[in-house]
Amino acid sequence: MELASLTALGGTDRGRQxxxxxxxxxxxxxVNIRQTNHSKVVDGRGLYIVCDGMGGHAAGEVASKMAVETLEEFFAENWRKDFPDEETILxxxxxxxxxLFDxxxxxxxxxxxxxxxxxVLMLVDKTKVAVAHVGYSRIYAISRKQxxxxxxIDHEVGQRAIQNGVDPKLAYARPDAYQLTxxxxxxxxxYVQPDILFLELAEDSLFLLCSDGLCDNDLVEDHWETYLLPLLKSSQSLNKGMIRLIDFANNYNGHDNITAVFIRLKIRPKVNSQDW
Structure with missing residues (x-):
């Protein structure tokens, strides 16, 4: 398989409260497209980050902005050629x-x-994807087959209890269930142990990186077919889809800041030059 196209869009909203x-x-x-009368090759790569800040006296805004800028500068310096490995991402x-700690x-x-x-962090190089996260912001993948x-997996007390064998209902009955670990x-x-995952794409995929102001209360799980699945089609505007999703999230949740990044990758079988 090879990359046919790569498009992305980000959006954020203060929320209603x-x-x-x-x-x-x-x-x-x-994205770099090389085309002759015999072949067409699409080289696409990208770096995508969403951070949800916290702290007194608007320090959360500073923290999230600092984290984004640090990682952008780091990968500009450390991703010149080869796709970053787990050690580099860490x-x-x-x-x-x-x-931030300093x-x-x-x-x-x-x-x-x-x-x-x-x-939440995502790296793309053609059909290769790496995702990493710390905390309870999320990354979702949407495809027709999957x-x-x-x-x-949210880094919070409730999820840690579930991973230790506690029944999910009991895990989230505790008062500190949603506290960050x-x-x-x-x-x-x-004390920082990010989860890092590598994927190789075999079909058209849409990725959503989001803060919990969007995905709270199972918004994505219950409404992805309406608000996300249609965006797999190239004919569907990511911009209109973003506006629609954030408006819906404000009506559905609205209690927190809402941030989303879409990454749409179109994948096709490799085409031999004689097929052109």
């Missing part, structure tokens, strides 16, 4: 954490005053 937006996103898509995430230490911040942020798949910024690198 917050007075400022602590989410940040960053994206960089590069190095970038730990650098972002260390930068600011917290310098400001002698404590408790809720310590700034921090969640992170349907909707949540590629991330890790984030970027509050603690040193010893």
């Amino acid at each position: 917050r007075d400022h937006n602590e989410d940040s996103f960053g994206m960089n898509t590069q 190095k970038g995430i730990l650098l972002a954490n260390q930068n 600011v917290n230490q310098k400001n002698a911040s404590s408790g809720s005053g310590r700034m921090g942020t969640t992170l 349907g909707v798949q949540q590629l991330t 890790q984030a970027l910024g509050p603690h040193n690198n010893k």
Whole structure:
């Protein structure tokens, strides 16, 4: 299989109950098309990031923006040719954490005053994809054969209990069930253990990176066929789809900032030059 096209779009909204937006996103898509009368080759790669900040006195805005900028600078320097491996991705995430942690230490911040942020990160190189996350922002993959798949597992107390064998209903009955078990910024690198996953695409796919203001209350699981599946078609506007999804999320949730990034990859069988 090979890449036929790569398109992406990001959007964010303050939500209906917050007075400022602590989410940040960053994206960089590069597409190069080489075509002759014998062949057409599409080289596409991209970096996509969503961060949901937290902390007192608008520190969440600072934390999420710092994390995005650190990772953009890191991969600009460390992704010149070969697709980044797990060690390289981990190095970038730990650098972002260390930068935030150093600011917290310098400001002698404590408790809720310590700034921090969640992170979801996606790298694309042709049909190769890497995803990584810290916290409870999410990445979903949508395709016709596989349907909707949540590629991330929330780093929160309830999920940790489930992974330790506790019944899900009991795990989420506890008062601290939605408390983060890790984030970027509050603690040193010893306490940051991102999940990193590599994929090889074999069919058209749409990826959604989002903050929990969008995906809360099973919004994606219950409504992906209406709001996401149609966007697999090249004829469907990602911009109109983004506006529609954020409007729906504001009506469905609306209690938090809402941020989403779409990445649409069209895949085709490799075409031999004699077929042109």
